[in-house]
Amino acid sequence: MSGTNSPEAVKKLLENMQSDLRALSLECKKKFPPVKEAAESGIIKVKTIAARNTEILAALKENSSEVVQPFLMGCGTKEPKITQLCLAAIQRLMSHEVVSETAAGNIINMLWQLMENSLEELKLLQTVLVLLTTNTVVHDEALSKAIVLCFRLHFTKDNITNNTAAATVRQVVTVVFERMVAEDERHKDIEPPVLVQGNSNRRSVSTLKPCAKDAYMLFQDLCQLVNADAPYWLVGMTEMTRTFGLELLESVLNDFPQVFLQHQEFSFLLKERVCPLVIKLFSPNIKFRQGSSTSSSPAPVEKPYFPICMRLLRVVSVLIKQFYSLLVTECEIFLSLLVKFLDADKPQWLRAVAVESIHRLCVQPQLLRSFCQSYDMKQHSTKVFRDIVNALGSFIQSLFLVPPTGNPAIANQAGNNNVGGPVSAPASSGMVGIGGGVTLLPAFEYRGTWIPILTITVQGSAKATYLEMLDKVEPPTIPEGYAMSVAFHCLLDLVRGITTMIEGELGEVETECPTVTEGSNSQSSEQHDEQSVSDQVEKETVSRAVWEEMVSACWCGLLAALSLLLDASTDEAATENILKAELTMAALCGRLGLVTSRDAFITAICKGSLPPHYALTVLNATTAATLCNKSYSIQGHSVMMISPSSESHQQVVAVGQPLAVQPQGTVMLTSKNIQCMRTLLNLAHCHGAVLGTSWQLVLATLQHLVWILGLKPSGGGALKPGRAVEGPSTVLTTAVMTDLPVISNILSRLFESSQYLDDVSLHHLINALCSLSLEAMDMAYGNNKEPSLFAVAKLLETGLVNMHRIEILWRPLTGHLLEVCQHPNSRMREWGAEALTSLIKAGLTFNHEPPLSQNQRLQLLLLNPLKEMSTINHPDIRLKQLECVLQILQSQGDSLGPGWPLVLGVMGAIRNDQGESLIRTAFQCLQLVVTDFLPTMPCSCLQIVVDVAGSFGLHNQELNISLTSIGLLWNISDYFFQRGETIEKELNKEEAAQQKQAEEKGVSLNRPFHPAPPFDCLWLCLYAKLGELCVDPRPAVRKSAGQTLFSTIGAHGTLLQHSTWHTVIWKVLFHLLDRVRESSTTADKEKIESGGGNILIHHSRDTAEKQWAETWVLTLAGVARIFNTRRYLLQPLGDFSRAWDVLLDHIQSAALSKNNEVSLAALKSFQEILQIVSPIRDTEKPETPPVVNMPVPVLIGSISGPGLNRPFVRTDSIGDKLGRYSSEPPVVTDELEDLSLWWAAWNAWYRIGSESTKPPITFDKLTFIPSQPFLTALIQIFPALYQHIKAGFNMDDLHKLGVILHSAVSVPISSDASPFILPSYTEAVLTSLQEAVLTALDVLQKAICVGPENMQIMYPAIFDQLLAFVEFSCKPPQYGQLETKHIANAKYNQIQLFAPAEWVALNYVPFAERSLEVVVDLYQKTACHKAVVNEKVLQNIIKTLRVPLSLKYSCPSESTWKLAVASLLKVLSIGLPVARQHASSGKFDSMWPELASTLEDFLFTKSIPPDNLSIQEFQRNESIDVEVVQLISAEILPYANLIPRAFVGQMMTMLNRGSIHSQSSSFTEAEIDIRLREEFSKMCFETLLQFSFSNKVTTPQEGYISRMALSVLLKRSQDVLHRYIEDERLSGKCPLPRQQVTEIIFVLKAVSTLIDSLKKTQPENVDGNTWAQVIALYPTLVECITCSSSEVCCALKEALVPFKDFMQPPASKVQNGES
Secondary structure (H helix, E strand, O other): OHHHHOHHHHHHHHHHHHHHHHHHHHHHOOOOHHHHHHHHHHHHHHHHHHHHOOOHHHHHHHOHHHHHHHHHHHHHOOOHHHHHHHHHHHHHHHHOOOOOHHHHHHHHHHHHHHHHOOOOHHHHHHHHHHHHHHOOOOOHHHHHHHHHHHHHHHOOOOHHHHHHHHHHHHHHHHHHHHHHHHHHHHHOOOOOOOOOOOOOOOOOHHHOOHHHHHHHHHHHHHHHHHOOOOOOOOOOOOOOOHHHHHHHHHHHHHHOHHHHHHOHHHHHHHHHHHHHHHHHHHHHHHHOOOOOOOOOOOOOOOOOOHHHHHHHHHHHHHHHHHHOOOOHHHHHHHHHHHHHHOOOOOOHHHHHHHHHHHHHHHOOHHHHHHHHHHHHOOOOOOOHHHHHHHHHHHHHHHHHOOOOOOOOOOOOOOOOOOOOOOOOOOOOOOOOOOOOOOOOOOEEEEOOEEEEOOOOOOOOOOOOOHHHOOOOOOOOOOOOOHHHHHHHHHHHHHHHHHHHHHHHHHHHHHHHOOOOOOOOOOOOOOOOOOHHHHHHHHHHHHHHHHHHHHHHHHHHHHHHHHHHHHHHEOOHHHHHHHHHHHHHHHHHHHHHOOHHHHHHHHHHHHHHHOOOOOOOHHHHOOOOOOOOOOOOOHHHOOOOOOOOOOOOOOOEEEEEOOOOOOOOOOEEEEHHHHHHHHHHHHHHHHHHHHHHHHHHHHHHHHHHHHHHHOEEEOHHHOEEEOOOOOOOOOEEOHHHHHHHHHHHHHHHHHHHHHHHOOHHHHHHHHHHHHHHHHHHHHHHOOOOOOOOOHHHHHHHHHHHHOHHHHHHHHHHHHHHHHHHHOOOOHHHHHHHHHHHHHHHHHHHHOOOOOOHHHOHHHHHHHHHHHHHHHHOOOHHHHHHHHHHHHHHHHHHHHHOHHHHHHHHHHHHOOOOOOOHHHHHHHHHHHHHHHHHHHHHOOHHHHHHHHHHHHHHHHOOOOHHHHHHHHHHHHHHHHHHHHOHHHHHHHHHHHHHHHHHHHHHHOOOOOOOOOOOOHHHHHHHHHHHHHHHHOOOOOHHHHHHHHHHHHHHHHHHHHHOOOOHHHHHHHHHHHHHHHHHHHHHHHOOOOEOOOOOOOOOOOHHHOEHHHHHHHHHHHHHHHHHHHHHHOHHHHHHHOOHHHHHHHHHHHHHHHHOOOOHHHHHHHHHHHHHHHOOOOOOOHHHOOOOOOOOOOOOOOEOOOOOOOOOOOOOEOOOOHHHHHHHHHOOOOOOOOHHHHHHHHHHHHHHHHHHHHHHHOOOOOOOOOOOOOOHHHHHHHHHHHHHHHHHHHHHOOHHHHHHHHHHHHHHHHOOEEOOOHHHHOOOOOOOOOOHHHHHHHHHHHHHHHHHHHOOHHHHHHHHHHHHHHHHHHHOOOOOOOOOOOOOEEHHHHOOOOOOOOOOOOEEEOOOHHHHHHHHHHHHHHHHHHOOOHHHHHOOHHHHHHHHHHHHHHHHHHOOOHHHHHHHHHHHHHHHHHHHHHHHHOHHHOOOOOHHHHHHHHHHHHHOOOOOOOOOOOHHHHHHHHHHHHHHHHHHHHHHHHHHHHOOHHHHHHHHHHHHHHHHOOOOOOOOHHHOOOOOOHHHHHHHHHHHHHHHOOOOOOOHHHHHHHHHHHHHHHHHHHHHHHHHHHHHHHHOOOOOOHHHHHHHHHHHHHHHHHHHHHHHOOHHHOOHHHHHHHHHHHHHHHHHHHOOOHHHHHHHHHHHHHHHHHOOOOOOOOOOOOO
16 A cells, blocks of 8 residues: 555645645534534644654544544535535545544444435445445444445435445445455465365354454345345345345355355355255246246236346356355256256246356356266266256257147157157258248258357357346347257357367376277276276276266267257358267267267268268168158168258259169259268268277268269279269269369378278278178179279278288288179279279388288288189189289289299189180280299299290180290290209209108109109290190191290200100100191091181191191101200110101101191101211210310200291300210210111101002092102102111112102102193103102112122112113003093193193103113113123113104104114114123023014104104104114124024115115005105115125025115116106196105105115126116106206206216127117
8 A cells, every 4th residue: 555655645645634624614614613613623633643643644543533523524414515525535534544443333324324314325335335445444233234325225216326336235245255255365374274065064153253254144134135034134224126136146156156165154055045045036937837827916926037037047057157066956956947947838038048057057068077977977866967968959959849829839858868859850951942042141940940040159158148138127039049049059068068078088098098998998908907007997987987977968969959950050150060069979979989879970970961861771770869750761762852842941062873773863962961971071080990880880871972972983992073874964063073072082081091090990990891892782783883882992092001001901801802803793893803903012012011022921911812813704803913913013023932823823824715805914914924024933933934824825815825925935945044053953952842841741742744853844844835735726836836845955955864855755755746646637627718807828728637737747847856966865865766666657657648748748857867977976076165175066956946046055054064964975876776777767768658659549539649749758768768778788678669669750740730840841851759769779779889799680670670760751650540641642732731630640751761861871881790681681671662662753752762762772882792792692582583673663663753844853863764774784784693694684674675665665645745765765775785785695585685676676766757757748837746746856866876876886796687777767767857847857967967877888799778
């Protein structure tokens, strides 16, 4: 108070007092002298006190009675001016606290008088207030008097006074209690306050301290007054209102709760006085029923009175809020009353204020908790908390049910769970109401009742409107919607409060004691021994029981009310709040493990999300809040569609298809549905961990919404907006379109957040998704409608985000997806596969801890479903599976490790019938593996790779794949080759481990090709696979596989152990040959129409048989080549000769197959194996690279594999690989064994030859006749073969050979082939077969030539053979009974390609002629050999030549007889001397007659020359005849003495004939055309003459012959001339016929020749008669001079000229010629 007791202030006070007193004395001077005097003495008094005392204020206070007296007297005057002056002065004193208790008493008495006189009322109030507030001097009676004074002023007529007095009273009451509080504060240290127990007895008031006592008395009297009883302490009260009393009570209770809680006396008052009072005053409200007839008496008690009622409620609120702990029982009554006031039959205003009061409670969660603990949790107690909540629910409901006039509608009473009647009855949704315009005000609308929502309070504070209307006497009119809005807020605040409180406490508990889980409601799952923990648990158990009770008490009512409101809400914000409340409740229930209530709230949100009455079993079957007044059956049979007449208050934002089995029109989603959906998402997102089994509800609902909105799954399982596939398509407003991405995003985030769930919750989620998916699968059965893929997509998403703990959910997840993959609906299984493969890929790429490479079990677990997919037959699934494999390979191929067998198994599981695209994809994977990953996989998998590649070769869907797979096998083999060493080491290591395991188990190791080492087994598997492909039904595959197999064996065979070759030969190669032979011989001969599409098949491949032929060819060739190139490896194997025999057998059967291609190839193979050199001796071996001096061939042929045009040079470490074969020098097998091999070959050759060339017995169109190339090849083999067997080759063998050669040459060719084989006529060429035959004989002949003596006996056989061929020139050989067309006869009508004959005999002429030349050559060499002489070879030659010579012009070819003549001349020139030499031995006797007939047949042939023979030709031919005659004259006639006489005679006769027979004796028509052989005749003449007229003529007979011949000749000439002359004359001018002219010319020429000849001959040899005949011709010749022909003239001149020699002078004795 520094302001009032500072020296300046005191000085001022004194001055003021003095001036006040002066003013008083002035005022009272006239009227009131006593007062004036008192004032003046007062001045003196003051001055005295100021002068005497240092502590002026204290002194003033002591003397205050005297100081105050003048002023009191002044007030007594009742003069307003004076009174005012005095009151002001008194107030000044008071404010300086210089008033003692006595003075104060006096002042109050004075004021009381003024009050009774109704003077200066406001100033009075002011004074009292100053008096009581500035100090505490006023006590007890004085105080009570002051308070009564204020009360009395409150009830004056003046409004201003009333109000001021009311305010003063309030302030005074407050002051009284404040004093008490201050007093307690002062004494606090002496005796600490004790909180009063509710049941304490009343203590006497006497113990109270003074201030407390005042307060006590005041409060007690207030209660008395309100109760309309007389006060004990406030004496003098005349009038009092209850309303004011209640207000005062309320303010005391509200402002000073600690007074009541710390002092038993006061708490006693509360219990004994206040509560009964309140209850009593409430009675009219309780009894009152609106609408019941009121009694006629106007007594205010009967009808609820708003001001009192409202104030009572305020008091109750305070009591409950502040003194709940003291007044448990009373509060129960109050709360029950509050609940009753909400009943529908209470007045509107009463309900409104009751709701406001309840609202006040709802914002105090701790209070609510206490209710719950004190009532709901006690037996036999009212369930107050539940009732409050239920009452709110009923209240809200009753507001919607507008009561019909008449009887009041009674809502279901609180207490039963079904608080809210038809809560979820359909709120009409969808279209804009017909009434026009959408309501803009936020409101609730339900069944036609429209209730606006008013903004009444900030959330969480209960600011009441009507409880504050203290000035209103009449009940106010409550605006529509007010009560509803408050009730709504009550619910929201209630939920907010409870959940915040419980969750906060839960949070504390959980942080302190983390062992408690959702699953165990009260006890932690593990008991800890330490005391602290068990205490903790106990404490928590208690708390948890309270929480659970609170929730279970309120959830039904809350849910009922909230659901109804949600249904009715038309305001987005309100909806949001309702949903938030439901969400928080659901989450809370979840956290507390209250499943039923949790599911009920979730169901409510779910229902809100779906269109009205949407049929969804999950929701309708919920056990929890079956608050639905009507259940809707599943699958929408009874779905009520929105009828246009219904009012509506929701904007439709989407129209879509319901997800059901039968299509059923569309359903509409409103914005509220979408809002609910977002809440649902929010719930799942934030509280997934507590959802447990209700995941099913949530997910089922989301699935339906997603479906209606048309969201479709996209990559990774996220849902993206997509169009509905069928039915009336989904319609979305722009509003929702913008929402969709958000929704789909939240959906994804929801499942992303599953990574934060604990394992149990995660399993709940997965199970829910699986069962949802199973339902979707059931729905999708049997129809091809678009299925719901929600569950599958979300399973995928969940799996992807939980990769870090994938093991715990992998089996259920993939197990279910595999089922989906087998679903008949294609979309469904497509997504199942998509999900499964995405998961597998993600699993493999995820960064696991520890990494997959160290966690093989996990890797196999992840890959396993991929393998399982192989059991599914749907091709689309398999395609996905394979694409997945492809991607895994591309991303993870390097690190698959133990997963390889699985991955390869997937590729290998593709069956042939599974369609091209599948096989193609699988194959792509395999290609990738082979090109990129062979080095990274364990070697034990290589065999699987081989198997898989092989299996693709066998697939017959797509030829290219089969062919490429063979290429892959080649690449694999190449890889084995390059990495041989490492692979081998690894395999051996593995083998050892397996062996050990097998021994431990006591079983034998089971692997193909067992005893061979593992690396060799790998090769053998490869070979075996290729072998299988070599007998594939498709020719191209066989071809490629064959080439690859042999190339591989060829190129890489050296890697094999020596012993393994045995297996290669017998198990691989011979096995393959057998199968090929079998297939080829049984192949179909039907013509194959051209291949698919436009592919044309070449005629050489248009039957299966022809196609197999190609395979057989390839295989045989390959095997032969291996035998050839690897002989140095095979021969030491032991059973080489057996293998050789088998091979020969194969060659033989192929050669004898009725197929030209095969048979020819067989021979080629035969040729190949015959070129084998004996095993290489060390010296002959090719050089090895300088690295190691191992004498082994390193360059393995230049065998190129398909597409690899490079020789394979061994580049790996040659050391040990080659060492296998070269540790010791190769074994050289003895020559004997070698010989036996060659003889085996000879026998095979003979069998082939004799079988193939033997003519068939019958012929028809299909008879097989071996081809020329085949026969050629066959014969060509002989020379090579012969080189090896010549030592033992004998006559018998020669004979066998001859038969084959002869038969071979006799084989005709088919008319199709003839143009290619037959030479044209202009060129005389041998066919290659014929050349081969001659070569074979030539080889033999040369061998005999250099061979030992005993071989020469073979010469005649060779001559026979050759001569047989010579005969072919005129008489082609027959081939069985086959009819052939002989081409040689077709000389004039070129080859008839289309002649009907099937077979054409060859043109044997060139062959025969060539043979003839060979004969001549050979004879030249061998004429003198004994065998040749003895075997009458010359005779045979002549005999053979006789045929063409006698045919002459009739020979098929003109050259034949010319050659024959030439050969004859040559042979005779050599042979005749030999014959003469052996004349005596008689070995040539039979030859001479043969020779005679031959010459005669030739010179006087019966065949006529062709018409077109030219003069030159004729002359050339004539000169040949002349040569023959010359031979006779040179070689035969001179040696007549050594030659049989008969033969010489025959010669002469012949010459004679030549000279005269050259022209026939008579001119018949036939002979007219014959030309004349002048030179020949001349030669014959000359020879004849030479020998006829020679001295040597031994017999007269010979001379006679020649003389006879001459005379005949001359006679004939004479005749011809005569006739010519005659005809010439007769013909006149006409020329004679040409032939006649020719004839006369010839005669003339003959005459001149004759004369020449006669001249040359010795004169003594010419008969005189002959001369006479010659001269006699002269006249006749002269007569011819007249002829007209110049040619004749010419000839005549020549004939006449020689006659000059006869012109001699006549002898002396003239002789007459005629005498």
